[in-house]
Amino acid sequence: LDNEYDVVVIGAGPGGSVAARNLARFGYKTLLLEKRERIGYPVRCGEASTNLADLETYGPIDEDCIETIINGLFIYGPDGVNIEVPKPNMGLMLNRLKFDPWLAHLAANDGVEVVTCARATSVSEVQGDCRIVCVSLGQGDGNGKVTETSTQEIRAKMVVGADGVESQIGRMVGLKSGQLPNLTCTGVDIEVKGLLTKPDYLTFWQGHDFINDGYIWSFPKQRSDVTNFGAGFIVPNKPGPNIYEVTLEWLEKLFPGAKINHTVGGLVPVSGFLKQYTLDRFALVGDAAHHTNPLTGGGIAAAMRAGRFCAQRVDEGFKAHDLSQKFLQGYEKHCYSYFGRMHDFELKFRKFLLALNKPDQIELYKVLQGFALSGYKKRAFLKTPIQTTKYLYRFLKFKG
Ligand code: FAD
Secondary structure (H helix, E strand, O other): OOOEEEEEEEOOOHHHHHHHHHHHHOOOOEEEEOOOOOOOOOOOOOOEEOOHHHHHHHOOOOHHHEEEEEEEEEEEOHHHOEEEEEEEEEEEEEOHHHHHHHHHHHHHHOOOEEEOOEEEEEEOOOEOOEEEEEEEEEEEOOOOOEEEEEEEEEEEEEEEEOOOOOOOHHHHOOOOOOOOOOOEEEEEEEEEEOOOOOOOEEEEEEOOHHHOOEEEEEEEEOOOOEEEEEEEEEOOOOOOOOHHHHHHHHHHHHOOOOOEEEEEEEEEEOOOOOOOOEEOOEEEOHHHHOOOOOOOOOOHHHHHHHHHHHHHHHHHHHHOOOOOHHHHHHHHHHHHHHHHHHHHHHHHHHHHHHHOOHHHHHHHHHHHHHHHHOOOOHHHHOOOHHHHHHHHHHHHHOOO
């Protein structure tokens, strides 16, 4: 490693790799640090993502990364009110064991220095025209365990923290990027042999007693002939049922005898964006900035989008000789107008849905079901004007 870079990006998830690649393409000397031995491993994700056309705006996507083309959604709602939403090419099931390294590979091809077994341990205050990043460099044992072999201090004119949901980097520099119950969702994903549900659909269970504050998913990975079966629940304020056991129970109930390959778990920030995630010569990207969708918990596409927007603003900042927080705020504003406002709406909708009593939830599902059956035709939606108006009114008045 050199001792000086234009930009150091911390974390080689989708957000970090996209940010780093774009920065290198703008011509900046960029270092991408990843603490793990193997990028993308272990996968802690349901792997459902945006469609190919959207992903390809970030560069070519190797076909090995793609498991399934998703052509619709099926939701098992409360009291047997189910919703089917056919939508050809609406998304993809990825194989993140291949996708995350692929994005880092694209970054490396464009000139980023990608280093694994390299954990950022601290980021200093601004000193002159840079921040100092301390890095613990190590050796992997081939099984994911990394042993430190040396440390190094690196000067960076700009630091991007893309270190995921458990982000320490943001806190190190004084941002409020911690996790709070009720604002965080715990997710469990169980990889099961074979395809459990419709092979080109994402299937969900929501609004049932067992998952009042979350949902269960079944996502088919056709190429590997496995299903990601999982659940996401809001972290309760007080000790609640063990999410892993609940998910297992439901797997057994819905698909008796399902054969489990392995299980992963993790946190998802579902609070909506952090209030502030830029400082002088510093920005957070992706889960670290809570860019995740607060309704669905999806964060792959959001992290990539933020990575691109961050790189654009940093490039403008370099050109204007201004990497102050005031200038970098332009990145926060761009993210907010592009997808943050929508996330605020979705956050409100989630809270509204969870605050409804059971009969109202069922009624709302019926309204949505009618809307879906009509193929989202506004006129058909308005055929139930009383119910629709009632829910729209209650939603607009909802203060939660
Ligand atoms: P990450 O992918 O978390 O990458 C952060 C990287 O930073 C990691 O590689 C980490 O090792 C590295 N790192 C951390 N600290 C340091 C350090 N100090 N130094 C160097 N490296 C560091 N999203 C979807 O879109 N679809 C889904 O189906 C979906 N399902 C999910 C299911 C579960 C159970 C969970 C937990 C999450 C799920 N998500 C899903 C969310 C999705 O995984 C994240 O939103 C996404 O990975 C965020 O990308 P990122 O680049 O911000 O962070």
